[in-house]
Amino acid sequence: MMAAIIVMNAQQKEIFKLTTTTHLTSCSLSEFAEYLALSFSASSNRVDQYAQKLEVFNLKTGEVVASLVKGKDLLYADIVVTEPEGNVVAFHKGKSFKVC
Known part of the structure; x- marks a missing residue:
């Protein structure tokens, strides 16, 4: 297992941590740090719940607000x-699309 992402506030207090064996390919923090989107690669570890997924977290509540398996366009x-x-x-490839 590895720490895929750790989010800390201005006081250096950990507010979010996610561990996984799957590599993180892309991430995005919203403007006011309320949401975090994480995009994971595919994995040979079939039991890893994050493999080939896009997950969106509400950092204030810790709630997963969206979770989907990525298709080729999103990979x-x-x-x-x-x-x-x-x-x-x-x-x-120069195109944008709304995912969720």
Whole structure:
């Protein structure tokens, strides 16, 4: 297992940590740090719950607000998570599309 991402506040207090065996390929923190979107690669570890997924977390509540298995279009895309809803926009090969 490895720490895929750790989010700390201005006082250096850990507010979010996620551990996984799957590599993180892209991430995005929303403008006011309410949402975090994480995009993971595929994995040979079939029991890892994050393999080939896009996960969006509400950092204030710790709630997962979106979780989906990535298709080919999203596999190599850069992602941006927006407020106020935690929507994700992906950018790939000069095109953008709303994911969730």
